[in-house]
Amino acid sequence: MKIWMAPAGLHIEPAMPADAETLARLHAAAFYRGWPVEDFTRYINDPKHTPIYVACDKSRRIAGFMILRLAGDSADLLTITVDSWKRGKGLGAALLQAGIEDLRMSPVTHIMLEVEETNAAAIRLYRSNDFTEISRREGYYPRPDGAAAAALVMRRELN
């Protein structure tokens, strides 16, 4: 099995079917609109198209995860989430690096993502991992107050 080192005594490995509920819970705690558990189950069961990387300890307690969607020479970063208690320790960066290393021998040449333009932590994470802004999408993210927030579209080449 693939495995990557991570900070705080954790490591990163591929998601397993039994992780779906934990991933849905972590995701729902971090985003205004969560996704159904069934979506996570579907992604986990299709690792060729939607690889999921989980950061966990030896007992497999999961502190964060990242989902990619692969299509031809492009990978979309569907989501990355770190448990709020475990943020700021380098886990987000480690998840990104694990995914990037895993794609090295694949046809993928670049990674794309959208991020809410007010999400300072995520934007900093992406900029310090060589993602650059290529465009902006108005009204991309729904918000609880009814107003929609703009997204930055970011891209990183793999070589």
Ligand SMILES: CC(C)(COP(=O)(O)OP(=O)(O)OC[C@H]1O[C@@H](n2cnc3c(N)ncnc32)[C@H](O)[C@@H]1OP(=O)(O)O)[C@@H](O)C(=O)NCCC(=O)NCCS
């Ligand atoms: C975005 C997220 C995944 C980052 O995970 P993390 O484990 O805290 O990230 P890291 O510890 O690896 O930090 C990465 C960078 O972000 C910076 N950062 C972390 N928290 C920050 C904050 N609250 N404000 C500004 N910068 C922050 C770190 O200083 C670091 O920057 P550096 O590389 O220049 O030193 C995490 O904050 C999260 O889960 N947020 C909620 C979900 C989300 O918004 N996901 C992204 C959707 S596009």
